[in-house]
Amino acid sequence: MSKKIIVVDDSIVIRNEVALILSAAGYQVIEASNGHEGLRRLGDHADAAMVISDINMPEMNGIEMLTRIKADAKHAALPIVMLTTEGNTELMKQAKRAGAKAWIVKPFSGPMVIEAVQRFAGHP
Amino acid sequence: MLSDVLVDVARLAVIDVFQSYGVRLAHRGDTSPTPEIVQAAAGGLAIVAAAVGFHGVDFRGTALLATTFELAAIARPPAQRQRALSANSAADWIFVRDWVGELCNQTVGRVKNKVGRYGVHFEVSPPAAFSGAALTFALPKGPAAQTVAFQSGAHTVWSCLDAFYDAARRVSAAPEETNVGEGKLVIFD
Numbered sequence: 149m150s151k152k153i154i155v156v157d158d159s160i161v162i163r164n165e166v167a168l169i170l171s172a173a174g175y176q177v178i179e180a181s182n183g184h185e186g187l188r189r190l191g192d193h194a195d196a197a198m199v200i201s202d203i204n205m206p207e208m209n210g211i212e213m214l215t216r217i218k219a220d221a222k223h224a225a226l227p228i229v230m231l232t233t234e235g236n237t238e239l240m241k242q243a244k245r246a247g248a249k250a251w252i253v254k255p256f257s258g259p260m261v262i263e264a265v266q267r268f269a270g271h272p
Numbered sequence: 273m274l275s276d277v278l279v280d281v282a283r284l285a286v287i288d289v290f291q292s293y294g295v296r297l298a299h300r301g302d303t304s305p306t307p308e309i310v311q312a313a314a315g316g317l318a319i320v321a322a323a324v325g326f327h328g329v330d331f332r333g334t335a336l337l338a339t340t341f342e343l344a345a346i347a348r349p350p351a352q353r354q355r356a357l358s359a360n361s362a363a364d365w366i367f368v369r370d371w372v373g374e375l376c377n378q379t380v381g382r383v384k385n386k387v388g389r390y391g392v393h394f395e396v397s398p399p400a401a402f403s404g405a406a407l408t409f410a411l412p413k414g415p416a417a418q419t420v421a422f423q424s425g426a427h428t429v430w431s432c433l434d435a436f437y438d439a440a441r442r443v444s445a446a447p448e449e450t451n452v453g454e455g456k457l458v459i460f461d
Contacts, residue, residue: 158398159370159371159373159374159377160366160367160370161348161349161352161367161370161371161374162349162374164351164352165349165350165351165352168351168352169351172351204377204396204397204398205398206398232381233377233378233380233381233382233384233385233396233454234381234384234385235381235384235385235388235451235452235453235454235456236384236385236388236451237450237451237452240452240458240460243460244460248460249459249460250457250458250459250460251452251457251458251460252456252457252458253385253452253453253454253455253456253458254378254381254454254455255289255292255293255349255378255454255455256455256457257455258350258351260455260457263457264457264459267459
């Protein structure tokens with residue numbers, strides 16, 4: 149059974165891209181289009197090994213979703229990596245304080261995503 | 273002046289975003305106030321466009337990005353380029369509109385990262401994307417906003433950063449880089 153990675157981004161194309169990269173590497177990908185949906189997917193897939201999330205999304209942004217996940221004792225240890233256009237170091241510090249493990253500034257490459265996933269979720 | 277910085281940053285952001293997806297753009301010129309989108313549509317090309325709003329304490333506005341279905345398809349992320357897209361497919365139109373929205377989002381993200389060095393800070397709204405046979409940008413209203421055209425082969429990209437701020441605002445000449453650049457992975461230890 150391969151490890152599940154939850155990918156949260158409001159762009160269909162970005163979700164597809166990350167899913168293609170991770171599926172080719174042997175991971176199972178669960179997609180969500182905003183923070184609310186990401187929390188629901190995590191509820192449905194509590195065995196997820198990691199979350200990769202955009203920040204600027206409708207309904208609930210990635211920082212709020214990160215904060216909510218970390219506040220839930222069941223998922224407090226779940227690795228979360230932010231994948232965003234934001235390069236602001238203050239926002240990065242905020243995410244780090246909230247419990248994020250890493251930060252990718254778009255555009256991303258396949259090897260970059262795989263490096264982050266292998267580092268925090270391990271091999272598939 | 274901030275207006276001078278913005279013009280350069282906005283142009284470079286569009287060029288860099290498309291370059292990062294393998295499309296080289298050449299700056300063709302400033303089209304305002306010519307309603308060039310209509311001219312392109314009249315040539316039979318279908319246009320895909322997106323708008324992203326941004327707002328800060330003393331800096332707000334809207335960014336627009338438009339191009340052809342075909343160029344947006346060419347500029348897809350690498351893992352998805354093998355699948356052919358058809359302008360006759362409703363699903364592919366959804367895909368391409370979504371992608372132009374993301375390209376616009378990444379363009380504004382680059383502008384945000386660059387102008388943050390000059391003390392200009394703002395938040396970005398999620399993109400809205402749309403398409404059609406005849407689209408025209410309204411004339412921008414910001415103090416230095418221009419609709420700019422770029423060319424890649426037979427395809428055109430139009431962009432406009434219509435920002436509202438104090439037109440007399442000055443910025444330092446050589447600010448230090450304070451943000452993490454695009455395409456970087458930062459591991460938090």
